[in-house]
Amino acid sequence: MSEPRPLDVVLCWHMHQPQYRRASSGEFQLPWTYLHAIKDYADMAWHLEQNGDARAVVNLTPVLLDQIEDYAGQFARRAFRDPLLRALADPESVPSDDLARLIEACFRANAERMIRRHAPYQRLRDAYDSARTGGFHGYLSTRFLTDVCVWYHLAWLGESIAREDARAIRLREKATDFDETDRSDLIDLMGEVVRGIIGRYRALAANGRVELSTSPYTHPILPLLIDFIVARESQPDASLPHAPEYPGGVARAQAHVRAAIASHAGRFGKRPAGCWPSEGAISKASLSLLASSGFAWGASCETVLVRSLGAAGADLPPREAILYKPYVVGDASGRGIAMFFRDVRLSDLIGFRYADWHADDAIANFVGELEGIARSTAEHDAPIVSIILDGENAWEHYPENGFYFLSGLYRALSSHASLRLTTFSEHLVRNAPASRLDTLVAGSWVYGTLSTWIGEPAKNRAWDLLVAAKTDFDGAVAAGSLTGERLALVEAQLKVCEGSDWFWWFGDENPARTVSDYDRLFRDHIADLYRLMGVEAPASVGAVIGVGVGSPEHGGSMRANPATSSDGIHP
Numbered sequence: 001m002s003e004p005r006p007l008d009v010v011l012c013w014h015m016h017q018p019q020y021r022r023a024s025s026g027e028f029q030l031p032w033t034y035l036h037a038i039k040d041y042a043d044m045a046w047h048l049e050q051n052g053d054a055r056a057v058v059n060l061t062p063v064l065l066d067q068i069e070d071y072a073g074q075f076a077r078r079a080f081r082d083p084l085l086r087a088l089a090d091p092e093s094v095p096s097d098d099l100a101r102l103i104e105a106c107f108r109a110n111a112e113r114m115i116r117r118h119a120p121y122q123r124l125r126d127a128y129d130s131a132r133t134g135g136f137h138g139y140l141s142t143r144f145l146t147d148v149c150v151w152y153h154l155a156w157l158g159e160s161i162a163r164e165d166a167r168a169i170r171l172r173e174k175a176t177d178f179d180e181t182d183r184s185d186l187i188d189l190m191g192e193v194v195r196g197i198i199g200r201y202r203a204l205a206a207n208g209r210v211e212l213s214t215s216p217y218t219h220p221i222l223p224l225l226i227d228f229i230v231a232r233e234s235q236p237d238a239s240l241p242h243a244p245e246y247p248g249g250v251a252r253a254q255a256h257v258r259a260a261i262a263s264h265a266g267r268f269g270k271r272p273a274g275c276w277p278s279e280g281a282i283s284k285a286s287l288s289l290l291a292s293s294g295f296a297w298g299a300s301c302e303t304v305l306v307r308s309l310g311a312a313g314a315d316l317p318p319r320e321a322i323l324y325k326p327y328v329v330g331d332a333s334g335r336g337i338a339m340f341f342r343d344v345r346l347s348d349l350i351g352f353r354y355a356d357w358h359a360d361d362a363i364a365n366f367v368g369e370l371e372g373i374a375r376s377t378a379e380h381d382a383p384i385v386s387i388i389l390d391g392e393n394a395w396e397h398y399p400e401n402g403f404y405f406l407s408g409l410y411r412a413l414s415s416h417a418s419l420r421l422t423t424f425s426e427h428l429v430r431n432a433p434a435s436r437l438d439t440l441v442a443g444s445w446v447y448g449t450l451s452t453w454i455g456e457p458a459k460n461r462a463w464d465l466l467v468a469a470k471t472d473f474d475g476a477v478a479a480g481s482l483t484g485e486r487l488a489l490v491e492a493q494l495k496v497c498e499g500s501d502w503f504w505w506f507g508d509e510n511p512a513r514t515v516s517d518y519d520r521l522f523r524d525h526i527a528d529l530y531r532l533m534g535v536e537a538p539a540s541v542g543a544v545i546g547v548g549v550g551s552p553e554h555g556g557s558m559r560a561n562p563a564t565s566s567d568g569i570h571p
Contacts, residue, residue: 006417006420009387009419009420010384010427012057012213012424013057013058014059014276014388014390015036015044017033017061018499018501019066019218020033020521022524023496023525023531023532024527025081026081027082029524030517030521031105034068034190034194038194040391041068042197043159043160045197045201047410049200050410051407051410053415054413054421055211055414055423056211056423059213059276059391060214062215062217062259062260062263063217068197072194075194076195084102084106087149088187089183091142091146091183094145096140099140099145106148107148113396114396115155118172120151120175121152124144124148128144147178153186154171158193159400159402161193167186167189202269213275214276215276215278216256216275216277217255218499220252220278220495221453222253222256222281222282222286222289224453224463225249226283226286228243228244228246228463229245230285230442231442231449233283234441234443241460242460246463247471248474250285252470254289254293256498257289260272261293273296273424273425274296274298274424276299277298277300280299280388281442281443281445281450281500282298282440283440287337287440288335291337295337296425298337299339299340299386299424300342300445301342301443302341303344304440304445305323305341305437306322306448307448309322323343324343324383324384325383325433326340326384326424327339327437329437338424342386342388344561345369346369346370346387348561349362350366350389351389352560355398359405360404363412367412370385370419371418373385374418374419382431386424445561446561452507453503458506458507461546462502463503465541466526468538469526472533473494476533482533493529494529497522502522508546508547511548512548513548514548515546516547516548526541
């Protein structure tokens with residue numbers, strides 16, 4: 001009697017940051033790209049490098065890779081276009097008017113896991129809080145800024161670096177009164193990490209340890225670029241922007257996809273086989289575009305699958321009968337793409353719940369969940385569990401940046417007799433998809449709808465502002481005033497403005513400070529678009545679009561879906 005085949009398990013980590021660099025100045029407005037590089041991208045590579053039997057899919061967006069390469073050049077030249085890195089390199093050059101803002105910025109970290117964990121950093125925080133109550137006075141000094149800025153970056157270092165690099169160990173032990181040599185050592189260390197990130201993932205892919213996939217260039221929501229109306233497939237009463245559509249949206253979607261393929265091939269030596277559509281947002285038209293562009297696979301969310309299968313009106317089979325397999329989604333021409341759908345519950349356990357568990361308990365629970373799926377699908381042909389989530393924002397909520405959880409998880413899964421870590425492409429090589437999905441209801445990995453990016457008043461105002469800018473762009477192209485290199489620069493900036501992140505953050509449910517940051521940056525990008533076109537931006541670009549008042553879980557950088565099975569997502 002033959003041994004039962006192991007259950008295929010895919011861990012897919014999505015790595016993305018929007019464009020923080022202003023086209024007009026080259027200045028980076030927010031530091032999250034290089035901070036996640038020295039923490040999450042470095043640690044995830046390390047965990048995969050340490051376990052030769054581990055496998056994963058890592059999705060790297062082109063706009064993220066562009067910024068990593070930019071920062072790598074800044075570190076190599078020691079010429080920084082990021083205010084925090086400039087302050088670290090030369091605190092004496094910081095204008096006195098900027099001290100308070102930069103010191104405050106150096107406390108934008110998880111209070112429990114990243115500040116309180118380090119007693120010297122916490123003491124700086126306490127002193128700062130006391131100074132704010134009684135008047136800043138002496139605390140607004142370059143000496144205070146130096147220590148805070150060094151600790152901010154030490155706290156953001158990935159656990160693999162903090163444990164292994166002698167410079168990081170020495171600086172943490174020194175604790176205070178950091179001097180020029182200390183700051184220089186820290187900059188050297190961070191520069192080495194940032195410059196090595198892309199090469200490490202390239203090597204992991206070349207050795208068959210990871211499959212690298214891509215997303216449309218600046219992470220736009222393809223279904224909405226193509227057609228606003230698809231938002232009503234999952235929410236029939238959704239409010240839409242005043243503009244009936246995004247002008248030339250099909251061509252814009254095609255441009256993002258073509259550019260993403262070229263970016264990936266140029267950096268990693270071959271075309272990507274797979275695409276994580278931005279935010280798992282899909283529609284029939286967007287999947288047709290991905291299929292015709294040569295992608296073998298894509299992925300979205302269980303909530304989209306359930307809503308699509310339910311649209312036919314028939315009763316749904318049990319969850320294990322529909323979720324754990326790929327579906328071919330095609331069009332009338334016969335072009336098709338294999339689609340995998342993430343297990344919401346398992347993905348969100350990692351993203352939102354296990355951070356507060358002991359690592360051993362979380363791993364045992366997760367493995368037990370997978371063993372249960374293996375038993376329930378034992379008679380199915382080639383079942384596969386797709387666990388897909390944000391690969392960067394979860395870990396600051398874990399002790400030690402998820403060090404023990406990720407190390408133990410890879411060990412447990414890669415050595416398990418009835419579970420097999422694999423990739424989407426490897427699964428397709430072994431198993432041709434047997435199921436088709438003929439009805440597709442447009443949606444995303446957030447609630448199975450497109451409501452995170454359209455439908456709320458501020459989101460719709462942002463779309464109308466972008467539509468107006470695109471209309472002006474089209475007019476300039478038609479008039480012949482944009483050609484050659486200048487046209488290429490303007491078109492690249494248009495891609496930036498079309499990214500999904502600006503729309504994500506609009507909405508009352510998000511924190512006021514974050515909404516303000518992204519509102520300003522979106523409008524700055526629109527203003528730069530007009531500046532590159534050689535015309536004055538309309539007054540509407542200067543008006544605030546939205547104001548947040550919420551305090552969502554994890555600060556709103558990720559969205560948890562309702563739990564499956566128990567609340568009506570699936571019977």
